[in-house]
Amino acid sequence: MLKVSVIIPAYNAMHYLPKTVSSVLQQTFTNFEILIINDGSSDNIQEWVLNLTDKRVKLISQQNQGVSVARNIGISQAQGEYIAFLDSDDLWNATKLEKQVRCLDHNPTIGLVHTWMAVIDEQGKPTGKVMKSKTEGSVWKQLVEKNTVACSSVMVRRLCFQKLGGFSPRQNEYPVDVEDWEMWIRIAAHYPFTVIKEPLISYRQHISNTSTNWQSLNKAYRIVIEKAFQTASPELLYLKNRSYGHANLRLAWKCLQNRDRDYKQALNFRQQALIHYPQLRYSWEYIRLSLAIVALQLFGVNTYTQVLKLIYKLRRHLSSLGKESFIYSRLKIK
Known part of the structure; x- marks a missing residue:
């Protein structure tokens, strides 16, 4: 019996998709199929899949539906x-499927x-950050407060979807960022x-x-949060304000991550986060956000971007030192 189905949605994804699929084909666990869902792409994805020699890779094409x-x-x-999800630009460690199946x-x-x-940049270089x-x-x-489950890291029993249904198809309401969150909340119940x-x-x-991405994300967060608490018992409703607090912090970060680096809008979302959940001011996430906003105000977009690159470089270096120290500590020197 086939053990794992790997599902990779792809929309004009050929810039990263070959490396993504390669990271699956290099898995130490081999009893799997890869289902690439061509979501109305206009690139050469069909020709590329046809030229693959590994028959575990299958292409399913549909009109663009999200x-x-x-x-x-x-x-x-x-x-x-079991079903594993992988975004078309992410990568897997070679032992990922083996450890999850076990x-x-x-x-x-x-x-x-x-x-x-681990977080990598657009060029695939490690940023040194591990979530x-x-x-x-x-x-x-935990999940209704904030999503801490990365979609590309997930493996789910197929029977969960047979019992609970699939992802919400209302892609106009749920941007990519949150539709998985809503699904995990349902499974967690x-x-x-x-x-x-x-x-x-x-x-x-x-x-x-897009400079306006935070607007659709804001709408989507509200939909997910309201849906999650529709049937919640009264003693759990205190979590709703926490959820809105964390959502506003995420929106503030989104403003800083846009090409516009809109720190003024980030300030608004940061204030909303504290209105909903005042204790967030003591969290490391809030402190990091505040430092980033101050840096943008003082130095401007260009300098801020260069500082980020330096931080990533330093973090990569420290991360590398940490790995070397870990390995060295386990060597048996005779």
Whole structure:
């Protein structure tokens, strides 16, 4: 029986897709299929897939309907017992599938397993940043506050989708950033999660191409949060303000990550975050955001961008030193 179906939605993704697929084909675990969902692309994706020699790779084409519909098409065609999602520009560590399959095989009550993730830049260089999630066990409360589960890190039992349905197809309401969040919340209401505490994926961080992206994201966050609390018991409603607080912090960061580096709008979202959840002012995320806003105000966009590059370079160096120290500490010197 086929064990894993890997679903990769792709829309004009050929700039990164070959490396992404290669990272799957190099997995130490081999009992899988790759379903690439061509979401109305105008590039040469069909010719490229036809030239691949590995028959585990299959192409399913549809008119452009958004990533949710693409993932749902993949789920409906999947033959695997487990389903793993991968964005077309992200990369997997070679042991990712092996470790997740082992985890689900040995823990039959777990519905979803995810991993930590390393952040890379647009060129694929490590930024030195690793996102370390602690989201495991009964995680509904954690997830409604904020999404700490990266889509490209996830492996889910197919029966979860058979029971709960797929991703929301309302792509006009849910931008790519949040439709997975809504899905994880639904799964968390019925199944425990677990996390492999290793960065087994590389998430490619892009600067947004549109200065108004935060507007659709703001709308989408509200839809997800309101939906999540529609049936919540009264004793859990205190989490709603926390959820809006974290969402506004995320929106503030989105403003800084746009090409416009709109720190004035970021200030507005930061203020809204504190109105909803005042304790956020003591969080490291809030402090980092405040420092970034001050840096933009003082130095301007160009200098701020150069400073970020220097920070990434320093972080890569420190990360490399940390790995070398880790390896050295385990050497048996005779």
